[in-house]
Amino acid sequence: MTALVPTATSAPGGRRPNPRIAQWKRTWYFLRGNTLALIGLGILLLIIFVAVYASSTSISWIAMTSYCGTNQQAGGPSTCGPGYPAICTYPAGNPPPGPNCYQTPKENPSEVPPTWSLHPLATGPLPLGSLTVNPDEQYFFSTYQGLLRGADWSLIISVSVVATGALLGLLIGAVSGYLGGSIDEGIMRLVDIFLSIPQVLFVIIFVAVISEVHPSILGLSTTASAMLELIIAFIVTWWPFYARVVRGQVLVVREQKYVEAAQASGASRGRIILKHIVPNSVYPVFIQMSLDVGTVPLFLGVLVFLGFRIFPNPYFPEWGSVAALSVNELTAFLQTCQTISGCVIPWWQLFFPGLALFMYAISVNFFSDGLRDALDPRLRR
Amino acid sequence: MESETAPTVLAVRNLRKHFPIKGGLLSTQIGAVRAVDGVSFDIRQGETVGLVGESGCGKTTVGRLLLRLIPPTGGHTFYRPPDDALAQIDQLYATLRPYANQLDDGRRVLSPRAKEALAKLDVLANEYSLYRKSRREMHELRGKLQIVFQDPFSSLSPRMLVRDIVSEPLTIHHSGTRAERYRRAADLLRQVGLNPEHEWRFPHEFSGGQRQRIGIARALALRPDFIVLDEPTSALDVSVQAQILNILRQLQVEQRLSYLFISHHLSVVRAISQKVVVMYLGRVVERAPTDQLFSSPMHPYTQALLSAIPIPDPALKRERIVLKGDVPSPAAPPPGCHFHTRCPAVMPVCSKVDPPLLEVRPDHFVACHLYPQAVVRPAAGAAPEGALVAADAPEPLDAPFVPTAS
């Protein structure tokens, strides 16, 4: 039934239409018809918008209540900016010196644990953690603020991990699949080795060791370098999946006749891999990427929940970690709410970050499903 | 004819390709698929040689071996050997023929005469054989030896524009600037009868015949001497096939090209080739000029092939030779003559001894025990074991095969 595709018999009168634009127009036409894909795209755009705005304005344009805390005793010098009420910390065991003062644990005085909250979305202090790294400056944030500020971190981490991992896996898988023989065997054994590294352990150890040895790499600030280490740790454990998947597809593509034609013309192996093999093997990578983009922030949350401090700051505003840390608070609340009346269990601290993660993952899935269907040449439309 | 005195473009001698079958615990080699098992023929400039046979006979592998897309297990393909060098090579092969068994076994205990012949052959091979050329030399030769594939759907990269596909060989060899390359691509498209404005489209927007023309344009990019046409029209309709064949003939005349036309459609082969080589399970069973082969086929397999072709004329009734059974697997070919399991004229000797390829009539070579005597000389290339010695005049042959009208 190949005749149903219109054959190019008539010359396109004069001007040269760009065929790639026509292809994108066609893709958009099919995406438009797919409701789920549009919903996914909408949510994704919303998240990106939030991330861009929240990160570009360090103090959000929405009137948020942020508090600036110090680690010193009440009444100590404050390094907070204007308009920020100061909170203070005091060592455990002492009575609170003021209304906005919180206990610090004995072992780790730079850590300020979350405290009770009675009015969830109002202006009362709801310290969940800090928005900076510097222990002398601690900004506390509400769930709402955490959602907004967490968007960019989740996006940055997941996109960079997945994109780089996919690219690396694509290249390695393509080289391995095309060259075959002992190179293929060797690389696949390497892939097996990497796959057998336990992801959780590796990420933790890697970040811990490197950040101890080199607190600041490439001249970046401690936050940025810690995040870079984190991303690298993820990429190291994530790329083998892509290499495997790509290799399978490459084994099919390299038997195609156009590859042989390029060989007959004398193309070097590199050229064949880059120009012929890779563009025709990316299809399965897209599928894997769309799934992984939602998985990475979840994974981070798991790590934080288990208690591992991979972020430069224990209460870093990233969705996964916000959700994970709120569990501690919830358990504490569950105990004490039995005795205190009028106490509301802050379910929203767990629910909304989790919902945000869910929306992120599912919108990426819907959109990439729709995109894949629109791009698939085999579906007759 | 002019082609008789034209220089030889490719001389294939004793080409072998065995694919190992791996098995066992450590994937050691436990057997071999003898895809090509001693094939020899010549192609002259401006000539089309047809290579026919059914699936599994190794003809596609031969095409790839000629272009050195896969490395051979044995044998040589000489590129543009001068006539005297070629004559010398054939003489050396004739000298080495009695030692064929020892050479195959790899035993190095040879007579001084054989060693000397081998040394001389080596020298000539280093000079002219494609398989001894260095990577640089081979890279330069790539433009001269091209291939057009059977399947027009998978032979063009689906994600590249037509102009990129056709100019890719030029890009690989860094010839000219980008603009010059695209101009030449448009020129090539015009040569094969396509509108040059089509270069802005993707392959999937074209019909099968048009795609095949794009493939031919790509093959012509570097001005080749020789093109392997691997079943170029098998996937096309009849009228499109006629168009493509006419273009191929026209290009051959214009540019003095040589073709190796691989096909299993004997009618098409007859329309375009001057010489035909018939293969069965990796061996050449018959080799002759086209008219001779079709008017008096000698090997029983060729006769069966010819009688199996359906003719588009319901008025013609023919006596059909329908072969029993299927083609045996090339991994376990029958002993002796490979065809004896299906041959209607099988004799006891056929399952024991391999028939050599002998010149039974002038320029007409057959490998069959029905014709045990050569008229002029045995064919070039080392004969398999148990070779029969050439003798004098042949016996009278069977009546020629002609479809009779009812």
Place this chain on the structure above:
Amino acid sequence: MASDTLTLPTEPIAEPAPPAPEEAAPPAAPVAGDDVILSVRDLRTYFYTYDGVVKALDGVTFKIRRGETTGLVGETGCGKSVTAFSVTRLIADPPGRIMGGRVLFDGANLLWRLETEAKYVTKPNTPRVKVRRYFRRIRAADTRMTAIRGRRISMIFQEPSQAMNPVFSISNQLGEVLLLHRGIEIIDSMLSATPGNPEVAAAIDAVESATARRKRDELITAAQRLGQLTGSTSFGAEAYHTARAAPPGSDDLKPRLLRAMGRLRLSRGQRQYLAYRRRVMVLQRELSQVYLEEMRGEKPLNAERRQLQRRILREQLTHFYYGVWGIRSQFQRALTTETFWRTVQLLEGVSIANPAQVARGYPHELSGGMLQRVMIAMALSSDPDVLIADEPTTALDVTIQAQILELMRDLRQRVGTSILLITHDLAVIAEVADRVCVMYAGQIVEQGPVADVFRQPLHPYAQGLLASIPRFDQPDKELQSIPGSVPNLITPPTGCRFHPRCPHAMPVCKGERPPTTVEGPDHTVACYLYTGPVAPE
């Protein structure tokens, strides 16, 4: 080796399950008014794609008569496969739609209620058309077609290796089809087998002695007699093949046969299971009859249909335990073995050597030619009225193609099914077909007996086609090609679709489509060059 006389005969050992209908006359020149089994009139099929509406078929009219082989020939893109799929309503519903026409099969209108299945809305400024499909009605039509597909009209396709499931054995797949269409006869013969016949022992002795003496004809006769006595022809085939496969000099043939005969003695449980299966099959057959009647009378028979569906459901529910695999496998063994030997008989009928071995094997073990024979066996197992063969030999080598064409000619003599042979190879048509229809861009341009059309093609396209075929028996024939290429079916040429490429084009060709005129005995052509009487519809 040459002394082994136990090689397979070319005739099947016993009649294969579908009995041959009475005399299928090998047609020399079909007389007008012969029995027409499938009549297609003005069939139109469009495909609604992103780029516009592809008018794949635009008024196709032809007839297939009983026992006749009709060739449908044309190039890629002319719509011959689409025609075959439209007749059996296998067109992929998005994006394709059958737009109109009349397909009458044995009096039944296969396109009944076509207009209710979809609504069409043209959009301004785009070539696209929005199609609103009523999927429930489409599904209902599909269910109705199950009465025809596979039973009365069978199809075989181009790539036999892709048409079979690689994880099931050949006998499994063939048996499934056989049971579906012939299950009632098979179960009846199983239930009426007579293994207790006193002469059976003597017959088995005869088989054994024939094997020992390696006398093939005697063995065949002995096995057939054994089949007769036990009332089961499949047991006759089993005996023959077991005897053939027995290593020479072995003396356990008789006990093996006696053991094999054990399958003919059915226990009570097995009889009950078989009776249940038979009941369900009878109900299903009645249901498909109802569908056929609906299409014949063009009237819905909702009451009967629902009643039968309910009865089937009730049967299945009350015997739910037969759905449990463990229980079913106990009772089904005899049926499976019986079906196995019947598939062996079927394979013999298509000239496969070693049918027992092939039946036990898997599709990947067989070559293309053998697989195509298996497909033919599968298609013919239900004794259809029409066999549609869609490019059956295009993927095969020349010598194998010769074998398959020989088989098809042989089957035509023996079985008498009408064949609609779709191909682009005119030579194959010349070998096998009685009539030929030449298609171009969704229209039939010429139709007629094969000898007439080939000797004197009337339509310029048919002339061009025949002129472009290389003939190895006419080496000096110049290969003429038809200039231009197949038109874009989204914007096809007006009037006669061939006029842009036609050497004899006239101004009138651009206007309206030329009518189909009769130019010879049963020879019609659609071209303005000819002025015969217009063909009656």
